[in-house]
Amino acid sequence: MKRVFILGGTAEARELAARLHPENVVVTSLAGRVKAPRLPVGAVVIGGFGGSLGLARWLWEHPVDVVVDATHPFAAKMSEAAAEAAGMTGIPLLGLRRPGWTQEPGDDWRWVSSLEEAARSLPGTRVFLTTGRRSLPVFDGIPGVWFLARSVDPPDDPVSMEVILSRGPYTLEGELALMREHRIDTLVTKDSGGELTRAKLVAARELGVPVVMVKRPPVPAEVPYVETVAEAVAWVHAAE
Known part of the structure; x- marks a missing residue:
């Protein structure tokens, strides 16, 4: 059983929480920008952390084995804060980003x-x-x-x-x-x-x-990224 912290707010984050719970202890963080968000299974934390240092402090104060950044592809500041906090704490971090849309014949x-x-x-x-x-x-x-x-x-x-x-x-x-x-x-x-x-x-x-x-903002270069929930589940299971 691993203690997994998910930076969420997306359908992929909710699916990941469902796939990992209850075999793992899952906590999902939501930014709180939507008044009635769709809640994932497991524990939920709502509200910001105050940047990378605040997130690192939260991770120091709570038992977490791995972190998955499954925020929206345009939540660039949160992804940057997650990368910096992971560097401060040494906790393994994975990014989960669904693929962007593909232009098809007839599109302008x-x-x-x-x-x-x-x-x-x-x-x-x-x-x-x-x-x-x-x-x-x-x-x-x-x-x-x-x-x-x-x-x-x-x-x-x-x-x-x-x-x-x-x-x-x-x-x-x-x-x-x-x-x-x-x-x-x-x-x-x-x-x-x-x-x-x-x-x-x-x-x-x-x-x-x-x-x-x-266009999407760039992702932190030091963070490994996957595109599917199945890949994220496999990463969590393999993480040490």
């Missing part, structure tokens, strides 16, 4: 390196934003552009755009209907990967809508 993707670049690169004037509520201020107030934003929770501050609150998974039929109803001519999203929200990309392809795709 415009790759950008940041949300700010995305805001400067909009090819249309009726834009569907699926980049999360914390990103909305970057796009708010762009003249001549109407925005439909979708997020799990409402934005922290008022924005001059239409916001719909929803949580995936989404169907192709639903995404097609939504984009047709609002006459969407541009989709902005992050290269998050996974199946829960991939239907919007298929809908954009079928409707001929260009996609402004934000």
Whole structure:
């Protein structure tokens, strides 16, 4: 039996916790940014640690054998803090990142390196934003552009755009209907990967809508990474 600490918040993190529990002691950390998160099995810690030193302090104070960083592919600061904390404590760390999306024939993707670049690169004037509520201020107030934003929770501050609150998974039929109803001519999203929200990309392809795709941030070079939950389970079992 190992004591496994998962930095979570993703479907992969929940699946990993389920695969490891109850044969192992599993604790999952959630950032607390979603008001009603989907909770994994096992123990749960909610809230930030205050950077790498705070996370290292938590790891020193709690018995942990291994750490798995299964946070969102765009949670770069958390991944950097995890790598630094693992270096301070000497606890083995694995990164679990699902693969990004793959462009297919008929897709019109415009790759950008940041949300700010995305805001400067909009090819249309009726834009569907699926980049999360914390990103909305970057796009708010762009003249001549109407925005439909979708997020799990409402934005922290008022924005001059239409916001719909929803949580995936989404169907192709639903995404097609939504984009047709609002006459969407541009989709902005992050290269998050996974199946829960991939239907919007298929809908954009079928409707001929260009996609402004934000590239993933780099991962810490010193951390080994795997792409599947099965690989992460095998790593935990093999860790010493």
